[in-house]
Amino acid sequence: MPKHRVGWATWLTFIIAALFIFSLWAIEFSPSRMIQVPGQVLQQLSFFYPADMAYGWETVLPAIVESIQIAWIGTIIAAILSLPLALLGARTLFPRISRFVKLISATARAFPEILLAIYFVPIVGLGAFAGALAIGISSVGMLTKLGAEVVESIDFGPVEAVEASGGSRLLALRYAVFPQVLPELAAHWLFRFELNIRASAVLGVVGAGGVGGVLLNTLRYGHFDKAAAVLVLTIIVVLAIDMISGEIRHRIIRG
Amino acid sequence: MGVPLKPARNWWLWAGAGGFLLAMTLWSAQGIGFSFSELFCNLGSGSRLLQESWPPDFAFLPRLYQPFLETIYIAIIGTVVGGILAIPIAVLAARNLSPGKLIWFADRNFMNILRTLPDLFWAMLFAAAVGFGPVAGALALSVFTIAVVSKLWSESLEAVNMGLPEAVRSAGGSWLQMVQFGALPQALPHYVSYVLYAFELNVRASMVLGLVGAGGIGMILETQRANFEYERVTMIILAVLVAVLIIEQISESIRKRLT
Numbered sequence: 001m002p003k004h005r006v007g008w009a010t011w012l013t014f015i016i017a018a019l020f021i022f023s024l025w026a027i028e029f030s031p032s033r034m035i036q037v038p039g040q041v042l043q044q045l046s047f048f049y050p051a052d053m054a055y056g057w058e059t060v061l062p063a064i065v066e067s068i069q070i071a072w073i074g075t076i077i078a079a080i081l082s083l084p085l086a087l088l089g090a091r092t093l094f095p096r097i098s099r100f101v102k103l104i105s106a107t108a109r110a111f112p113e114i115l116l117a118i119y120f121v122p123i124v125g126l127g128a129f130a131g132a133l134a135i136g137i138s139s140v141g142m143l144t145k146l147g148a149e150v151v152e153s154i155d156f157g158p159v160e161a162v163e164a165s166g167g168s169r170l171l172a173l174r175y176a177v178f179p180q181v182l183p184e185l186a187a188h189w190l191f192r193f194e195l196n197i198r199a200s201a202v203l204g205v206v207g208a209g210g211v212g213g214v215l216l217n218t219l220r221y222g223h224f225d226k227a228a229a230v231l232v233l234t235i236i237v238v239l240a241i242d243m244i245s246g247e248i249r250h251r252i253i254r255g
Numbered sequence: 256m257g258v259p260l261k262p263a264r265n266w267w268l269w270a271g272a273g274g275f276l277l278a279m280t281l282w283s284a285q286g287i288g289f290s291f292s293e294l295f296c297n298l299g300s301g302s303r304l305l306q307e308s309w310p311p312d313f314a315f316l317p318r319l320y321q322p323f324l325e326t327i328y329i330a331i332i333g334t335v336v337g338g339i340l341a342i343p344i345a346v347l348a349a350r351n352l353s354p355g356k357l358i359w360f361a362d363r364n365f366m367n368i369l370r371t372l373p374d375l376f377w378a379m380l381f382a383a384a385v386g387f388g389p390v391a392g393a394l395a396l397s398v399f400t401i402a403v404v405s406k407l408w409s410e411s412l413e414a415v416n417m418g419l420p421e422a423v424r425s426a427g428g429s430w431l432q433m434v435q436f437g438a439l440p441q442a443l444p445h446y447v448s449y450v451l452y453a454f455e456l457n458v459r460a461s462m463v464l465g466l467v468g469a470g471g472i473g474m475i476l477e478t479q480r481a482n483f484e485y486e487r488v489t490m491i492i493l494a495v496l497v498a499v500l501i502i503e504q505i506s507e508s509i510r511k512r513l514t
Contacts, residue, residue, distance in 0.1 A: 016335060019331050020331060020332060020335045022328075023327075023328035023329075023331045023332050024328075024332060026324070026325070026328045027325060027328050027329065027332070027388075027389040027390065027393065027470070029332075029389075029390055029393070033390065036385075037385055037390070037394070040384055040385050041381075041384045041385065041394075044383065044384035045384075065286070066286060066287065068283075069282070069283035069284075069286040069287050070283075070287055072279055072280065072283040073280070073283045073284055073287055073289060076280055107496075107500075110459070110496055110499050110500050110503070111496065112459055112460075112462065112463055114375075114463050114466065115462075115463065115492050115495075118476075118480055118488060118492075119304070119308070122304050122483070122485075123304055127287070127288060128286070128287035128288060129287050129288050129289055129290075131287070132287050132289065198371075198372075198373040199373065201373050201376070202373045202374075202375035202376065205375060205379075205466050205467055206466065206480070209287065212375065212376075215376060215379055216379055216467060219379050219380070219382075219383040222383075224383075227380075227383075231372070231376070231380075234371065234372065234376070235368055235371045235372065238371040238372075239367065239368070239371055242367075242371070
């Protein structure tokens, strides 16, 4: 009979539980506070009803539209910048440079958009333009990585065919690589657009335009009915865009 | 064999898509005030800002230690609470396990709505509800973790081999026993992997939660940013980046071993 031993899962659970309790203690989350919190949240919730939809149509909707525009321009910037980088980052096409490109894109991915926006706001001024630049630059990392993976997964037959019949590297890219990778790249761009809508929605917190600033202000001044309008409209618009974009992505991938 | 025919293209579709892309881009660029001239005119002030933000203020580093720890605590609490609460939500949202169509539908929509709001929105809401500080941040990350883990894991649960759960069921097991002994063990490695992934996201998110007053290192960042102390801002951001990359490396190496 095998000796009974304490499995790694038990140890892991134990360690996590200890860390969890220590963390609770460290942020001074006492049991009495724990009992308070649900009540506070519920009470707060009652202030959110009914939503001030007049404010919603007048102020919130334009801000959401601005967030969408920020996300769109950011995604366009990122798509344009990441296309050549994705090719350079593909191990199969450019074995020497690809490591370097991948390293850079990994570092860029670690940067939350909002931290970049902190730098762009003083450079180009308060507003949506700074937000679009921040979103664009911070999306390049992920799109480069995903793009390079797409390029690495292509069928190399057509590339060899073009080169064997005397075509240059550039012609091989145009006639053998692009047609294979473009649908998948487009799907990744759209997916990034969906992520960027959420990212651009918070940029207003540091003054980079969009709906986040509106929410922060309504909450700061205790206008919870107006905050509710922000939440309702944001949820509806984001759900709608996710659905449309997801549908398009599926169609692109299926061809 | 002759030369293969070039497939006919649907020109109308291409023109429509291209036109839509162009129109959307122009409309957006105009809407956000995109201008190259502004970009280049402001490069001067930009370079001044960059000069001010370099070199980072290393003397400031010791003061980051405490807030940084708080950030990690927030991430741990959010991951554990959210990870546990995500289990029932994911099970009920898995089409093959859910006990009823109505529950499945309601839970699925609940999950999707949770996912629409970004992490900082939750942080703002909880900061308004329970006051500024790390508790608001921990609550926000709990909700965010539920959203991430339940969505991903419900998909793994839908992919489990149904033979085992059906065996439990036909041996007279209850629904709960079927889930507990038939389905969950199969998808456990995925669960651990997704929770770790959520932890990585949470560490990254918890760095900026403080911008809206929800505790952690972001609160210092916000005060230094408001005072235009960009040498310190750079220091904070560099420290955050290094910490995030290290934690991600550790977490990723664990995840690779799991699956």
